[in-house]
Amino acid sequence: MDLIIVESPHKAKTISKYLGKQYMVMASGGHIRDLPEHRMGIDIEHNFKPEYVITESKKNIIDSLRKAIGKANKVYLASDPDREGEAISWHISQVFKLADNDIRIEFNEISKKAVLAALNHPRKINLNLVNAQQARRVLDRLVGYEVSPILSRKIKSGLSAGRVQSVALKMVVDREREIRNFVPEEYWNISAILFKYDVPAMLKCDFSDIDGKKTKVGNKELADSIVNGSKAGKWIADSVKRDTSVSRPHPPFTTSTMQQDAASKLNMTPVQVMQIAQQLYEGIDIPGMGHTALVTYIRTDSTRVSAEAQNEALAHIRAAYGDEYAPAKPNVYKAKSSAQDAHEAIRPISLSMTPESLKDKLQKNTYKLYKLIYDRFVASQMAPALYDTLTVHITSQSDKNYGYVLKGKTLKFKGWQAAYMPAGESNDKDAKPLPNIKEGEDFTLKEMKAEQKFTTPPARFTDATLVKGMEDNGIGRPSTYAATISVISKRNYIEKDGKFIKPTELGETVCDMLVKYFPNIMDVKFTSDMELNLDRIEDGGVQWEKIIADFYPDFKKRCAMARFDGETKKPKPEETDEVCPNCGAKLVVREGKYGKFLACPNFPHCKFTKPYEGYVTTCPVCGRGVSRKVSKKGNVFYSCSGYPQCDFISWDLPAPVRCPKCGGFMKQAGKGEKHRYVCLNKQCGYVESVPLPEEGADGEDK
Secondary structure (H helix, E strand, O other): OEEEEEOOHHHHHHHHHHOOOOEEEEEOOOOOEEOOOOOOOEEHHHOOEEOOEEOHHHHHHHHHHHHHHHHOOOEEEOOOOOHHHHHHHHHHHHHOOOOOOOOEOOOOOOOHHHHHHHHOOOEOOOHHHHHHHHHHHHHHHHHHHHHHHHHHHHOOOOOOOOHHHHHHHHHHHHHHHHHHOOOOOEEEEEEEEEEEOOEEEEEEEEEEEEOOEEOOOOOHHHHHHHHHHHHOOEEEEEEEEEEEEEEOOOOOEOHHHHHHHHHHHHOOOHHHHHHHHHHHHHOEEEOOOEEEOOEOOOOOOOOOOOHHHHHHHHHHHHHHOOHHHOOOOOOOOOOOOOOOOOOOOEOEOOOOOOHHHHOOOOOHHHHHHHHHHHHHHHHHOOOOEEEEEEEEEEEEEOOOEEEEEEEEEEEEEOHHHHOOOOOOOOOOOOOOOOOOOOOOOEEEEEEEEEEEEEOOOOOOEEHHHHHHHHHHOOOOOOOOHHHHHHHHHHOOOEEEEOOEEEEOHHHHHHHHHHHHHOOOOOOHHHHHHHHHHHHHHHOOOOOHHHHHHHHHHHHHHHHHHHHHOOOOOOOOOEEEEEEOOOOOOEEEEEEEOOEEEEEOOOOOOOOOEEEOOOEEEEOOOOOOEEEEEEOOOOOEEEEEOOOOOOOOEEOOOEOOOOOOOOOOOEEEEOOHHHOEEEEOOOOOOOEEEOOOOOOOOOOOOO
16 A cells, blocks of 8 residues: 655545545644754754754654554655645655655645646655755744844843744835825816717716826816816817727736735635635535545646646636637736746636535635635636727817816626626726717816815725735745734734724834844845745755855844844833722733733832733724623623624634634634634534744745
């Protein structure tokens, strides 16, 4: 019997369904060894050699794998097809001393065809991929372990920093300060309402120019002169242009665009999106079908699609929509210059598994995300949408020629929009027919409107726009976007205001401290260039130790300067309304080894303390703080601080997010490595392991 080792039990279950009894499929649960938990584990003096130790929680798994390997004829390592997956396979081969031969298999989708094809083409472990992952891990460990104590000493205990997350935090802080410092500028919108005897509807046209010269209206005096001059003139259409515009389909999803669209359309956080997408990739128990994988690999920056998938899509489009909706040849999309392009885009494994056929068999949110992926892929292979467009330039001829523009468009052919419409776009299905206007025709003025406006500041980031900003700036990779936002949120560096993200006071303080002492780490271009260096390691163009060696000397010097600088930014303790029973002073909130507590500000003269009944987590409904309270009968319960606007209440310590499977509430259970979120819906039964984040870790989202 041959043994196949994967990361996830769900993945193992799906693959087992496809293979016969000659194969045994087991899960490693991710990495079976890693850097030590409570010390740096990097030998700086010996070329940054990492010290790997067996993960304590994996010892039972390792024992089971060792027994299975001893009985197996051949061992295949089938972790995910990326750097992290390659490193997982390498660690397994090192721990069990597997022969350095063709033991690595990879597939972009967990289907029978793909798995069997991979088994027929095993390869050696790609050490370039492994070294790229090692470089990221070592780099992030150095930054985290060196910088975090500095923040804790200068600001408050328990703070931590990471290479990628700190730059993401700076993006949020910079945007907030741009908003604060924004100075509005005045401008005026001027429009004319016209009518024409043979056109039933009134026509609204917008001011454009004076004597053919584009004119911005920035004050009331100019606005009044334009309105008065236009009223006195004769209105004539001096230019009429009719055309057909083409709207091409969007490419299939990458990790980033999937997170953005799911945030905008489905109101899901990046973490929720990746949790559900991972289930769709690894496999879900579907009544009548068993454990089935539905989509291809979900960590990708590529828009590439296999020829086989394209041909399947064209056949599906012809059958479902008609021949006119299928292009003459498959649509191909150009990847971004920064893309690794290692995998296909995210797509359904088979278009025969339609969302409608699975709607009653999948959890609500799972169905919604699958439908989003399915529809986006089908649309990406369809013909363009076509619009009839009209642009009319109308002039009010008086002492000057005041130019106005009338624009309109109507949908001529739906094309790809019959299958999918991106968030924020409209297919103009309710658009009115374009009026019949010819050059030289005149109009009658019914009404003039002049509205004073002021420019508005840029909007705060949302989950979707922050992911897009990180991608556009080359910060992180597809596997890190969700984890990065999650980490800076859990560390209370950012908070939600509705759907918008803003920095906390602590987040701004941390950002300023990091910018002062580590300007290169906080520089977007530096972080982007480091990602390119990791790509160079993957391509075999540079040794990973050299990248670290080039970075470390200046970093070490800056750490020393920060330690010896006596400046601190300790936040002033939060004062409460409670009074010290010993001396009458108002108690303040302090933090200790075991969290927050109330203390007398006159310490050490007065040593009174008491437990703090402050916020213990984040409300899964509105994002405000949740307080721990005690009922009249002495029972502990948890309620949202936003009452009465938010009436969330729970007897269990709530998780800060909703269940990604059923959308219900979850509770927190366990501590340390056993910390987990458990769905309160017993019929759902979803459980998510949530280990406490390691200081400074920006590791890939596994």
